[in-house]
Amino acid sequence: MSSWEEDYASFCKRTDKHYKDRLMAILALGLCAEAGEVAGELNKAQRGKSFSAFSIAHELGDVLWFLTRMADECGYTLRDLAELNAGKLKRRATAQPRETDPEP
């Protein structure tokens, strides 16, 4: 039985129509672009327009899709990423960084 993150990664892969020969570059740029769309929604609010948590949730979903695809192409699940990040943050909180931990 597969986990929800494995099921979601499979769904994302099935819906990925990007060019395979440049996949990682396209995914990385897509991830940045979608993060920019999240910032764009917040920018609207800064200019006095209405804040839409629903619109931000949709853009975060787009970020999640690209993040999931990149992680999957690297052989990781979303759970793996969460565990790696939590471990890094816990070590940092106790001031015991490992040399292999990248900067934030």
Ligand SMILES: [Mg+2]
């Ligand atoms: Mg979007």
